[in-house]
Amino acid sequence: MMINSPAIVIHSLRYSEADLIVTLFTKTNGLQTYIQKGVLKSKRGKIRASFFQPLTILEIEASHRNKGTLERIKDARVLSHYASLHTDVIKSALVFFISDILKSSIQEEEANLDLFEYLQTTILWLDTHDTIGNFHIAFLTKLTQYLGFYPDDSNLNDDCFNMQEGIFQSEDTNIYCVSGNHISKFKEFLGTTFEGSMNIRLSKNTRSEILTMLLVYFELHLHGFKKPKSLSVLNEIFT
Template identity: 45%
Template sequence: MEVTTKGIVFSTIKYGEADLIVHCFTESDGLKSYLLRRILTARKGKLKMSLFQPLMLLELVAIHKNKGTLERIKEAKVAHPFKSLHANVSKSGMVLFLAEMLKNSIQEEEKNRELFQYIENALLWLDEHDAIANFHILFLLKLSAYLGFYPDASNIESQYFNLSEGNFQESPFGTYCEEGLKVEALKGFFGIDFDALPQIKLTKKVRLETLDLMLRYYQLHIQSYKRPKSLLVLNQLY
């Protein structure tokens, strides 16, 4: 079936000498993997390698057989030309990290328009703004709502955050309770949107610890979670 849909590139893998497998999250069908034949050696053609950078937002005309096999892209073009996302060194490091986290976290092979629109709007915001040092923490917190494990903040004034239960507690109960500056920092991300990020002031040490807290939270709530390889680069930047 031929479909026209937006797609967000999560990753690419070289296949053989000339082919490429592209993993995309599509607005119409959720996760899709496409085989692009001879794209690595072709000098002409509708599909260019530059289109398939991490988190590129594309307009796709694709053939979806929906049989669990690799699909085919007939046409692709940029849906929104990002101004800084791939040109700015700091943002490109953020992009690599977010793309890896999204690929590790989203496992839905079905349409989820709300999740797609959340990612799309977040990327558009990231492209337009410069105060982004804490963007990835808020992005992951908000993403967890779409993945089904957003923390319960009804007792947010409590001292402890239980990673396993996903709630705040007055006393440490269980193996995965955390406290301290990283928990207090995490509380500041609840109930805000991206425009409020400049108001959050964290030292690099606390930022790294808060991010690590979120990543351990993801590890407990996502099956087959893989720690992102791009984390080292991200931590050096932020």
């Protein structure tokens, strides 16, 4: 079966001297993994190794034989040529962080149009904006909505956030209940627009505390989720 679909590059891994194993989140078929033979040494081929930088948005034509082996991409082209995403140091750090998050978060080999459109929209937004200090906080918070564990915001007047249940409550009931100034600031991200969240004023320490809390929240609600290896780099930049 041949598929034609927009696709977002999640991860690529060198395999042998000239091959790449690439993981893409496709619009039509969800998460898919392909092997591209010889792409690292090919100088004239239609498909370039540079196409598979993290979060590149492609249009692909691929053969799906569904025989339990890695599939092949027959043709690919870049849909969106970024202005700054892979050249700006801060944005590059965010790109690797986001791709690490998505690698641990997306597992379904089926279409999720809402999630795809969210990722495409936010990636393009990051490429074209400069006020991005809260981007990773806003991105993760909104991502929970598409992954099925967005916090219940019906009791925002309560001070304690129960990460295990994803609710706000008046007192601690388990070891995953957290409170403090960072939770008060986190509430501001709930229900606001993505652009509006960039105007939320956070100290470096508070931003770090919210990020740490969100990663624990992801660990609690996603089987197999691992804290990104790129977290230390991101913390150096934003904290």
